[in-house]
Amino acid sequence: MITVTFTDGTTTHTVHTEGEVLDLVDRYFPKVKIGDKVRILTDGGFEIIGEKYVGSVHVVEALYGTSGVGLRTGMLGTSDLWAYYPNEYELIKE
Structure with missing residues (x-):
């Protein structure tokens, strides 16, 4: 204990x-802070002629709770932040 x-x-x-x-x-x-970049892991991904697309990269604009992030993804409602949780993104180390 x-x-x-x-x-x-x-x-x-x-x-x-x-x-x-x-x-x-x-x-x-x-682990994630506002301004960090994360890759969305839940947006599908694909591979075409050897080019692999895993997920789009976005800048963290908000934090929700202890590990949720708010991202502006360009989806419908582009001015809105979309919430993603740890199993849906990975931190991009630069």
């Missing part, structure tokens, strides 16, 4: 498993 107490002294979390520790890290230290 591990107990984490934040420096403000008001927030304490007790965790028992490695999974709980990793969830806590993801909650307070999200």
Whole structure:
């Protein structure tokens, strides 16, 4: 068992498993930040004459919860942000 107490002294979390520790890290230290680029993994993808298309790349404009991202994709309602969650995108490292 591990107990984490934040420096403000008001927030304490007790965790028992490695999974709980990793969830806590993801909650307070999200991997994706506004301005990062992500590739959408759920928009199909295709391969034509050796050219492989995996997913479109977009700049993160908003964060939802601890790991959801808001992207302006150019789909219907182009002024709207579309929400994508971790299983639907990957962070592009530059």
